[in-house]
Amino acid sequence: MKPLVKYDNELNMIAFKAMTQVENNVFFALLHKLRDKGTKEVVLDFTELKRLIGFESQSNEYIIKSIQGIAKKIAQSVVRYETDEVIKFFTLFQVLEVPKHNEAYIRAKISETFAYLINDLKQAFTVFEIAEFSALSSRYTQTLYRLLKQFRSTGYLKLEWSRFIDLMDIPHSYEMRDINKQILKPALKELGENQTLFNATNPIFKNLKMNKIRGRGRGRPVTDIEFTFKPETTDNKATQEKKTKKQLEKERKEQEFREQFYTKKFSLDNLVHTCLNVYKQDDKYLLETEYYNKGLIRKNIKFDNLEQIKKLIKDYEKNNQVKDRPG
DNA sequence: TATCCTACTATGGGATTCAT
DNA sequence: ATGAATCCCATAGTAGGATA
Structure with a gap:
């Protein structure tokens, strides 16, 4: 079985800013390595990283730099919780050690507060193949990929436009035409069309379509964006009983209700x-x-x-x- | 009320700048 | 050199306001 990343859906809503494509790979490889390890410390070394995410084209130097970059970003990405009395600060991981030269590994453990995000997952999780994720060509495509994977069973994702921009970490300087050209078009092509390299026959998301919803007012600006695709069925025979249209509709309604x-x-x-x-x-x-x-x-x-x-x-x-x- | 004008955004092609 | 970010140009469609 191919290595999978699996984590609580809530993680998708924590937007990690300014991650490069390679840093994304390292991040999710680390997540994969840490899953179901409680809050124990793990070491993700170069051999395993390479096995998980490839790294064919990049130099060792570049990889080490990426690892240092991800360590820094993880350490800096503070999640802040406030109650009436106190303010609490958390980081997702505690990065304990990264090498300075000649080697590539990362030693880390998940913070106790967030251990639930990757331990004992029973429902409401996102799961995907890390190799497939790592092979995607841009960080935008990667982010859209995991958002869509979150809704793999319903084949439907709808987001408010501003939230989409936020989650995708699209620069504010991008105007609609830039987003179309640089982000949406390439991502739909890569996720929705037939893959030649690994998957000769099947696109990653079958029948993937995007629809922008335009509101009222001058110029009728886009208010929401929605994606539809053919829902995935699980490999597990026991859970493979097909969902009826009614069930899918129900899940869709529930999502819309929450949103x-x-x-x-x-x-x-x-x-x-x-x-x-x-x-x-x-x-x-x-x-x-x-x-x-x-x-x-x-x-x-x-x-x-x-x-x-x-x-x-x-x-x-x-x-x-x-x-x-x-x- | 019907029509015209203007402001606004989407879309697509292309070019240039920037960072690594 | 490469991909990402930025910018320029031009066209189209519509809403809202102004005008007759």
Whole structure:
């Protein structure tokens, strides 16, 4: 069986900025190596890296540099959590050691806080072949690849445009034409067309299509982007029972349900909340929000029904319009 | 109300600059 | 040298505002 990377979907939502294509490879190879190791320390050496991700064309020097680069970025990528009382800082990994010369290895362990992202995964995980991932030609294609892999069972991904830009780590200087030309076109070609090198017959995502959704207003700017492709079936015979269209539709609905309030704002107790996620809990709804009050704070708020949330958002939007007329 | 004008964004081709 | 980022040019379609 080919080496796989497998991790909790939540990791896909932590956007790692400014990773190069090779740094991505090292990062996910490390993730592969660390999986189901608890919080134990591991060493990923050159031989294994090479086996996992190739490295045919690059010089040793370049590889060492990439490893140092990834170590630095991991160490600097601080995740910050705030409660009312304290601020906590975490890094995803603790990188314990990388060599300075002539060798290429990385010694690391996962932080206790994030151990759940790669240990004992039972559901809501992303999984893909690391070799396939590493062979992709650009970091943008790689990111789109793993986002699509997250939705491998439904074959449907829809993102708000600004969030897409954020997750894909697309420079703000890129305009639509640059994104089309440099990112979307090459990525769709690479992910959706037949592969000649490794996979002579099958594209990575069958029947992959992209659709931009344009909103209202002058120029009708793009508000959302969606991707559809033929859902994957699992290799596992036991879980291979085919999903009916109804089930797929249900999953799709569930995703849309979770996304419906994302980034919407409302005001509560004189604080402006930004919606992140909504969950159903018994017959109530839990809304995860973020707001500033001497720092960024996350909170779960309970509602009896969705209409209450919608009303709050509507009220906020009404009060914060610059100029508009009904109709 | 119907029509015209303008502002705005998308799209595609191509060229140039930048960093490694 | 190579790919990524930036920029220039030109065309098309539509919404919103202005005008008649």
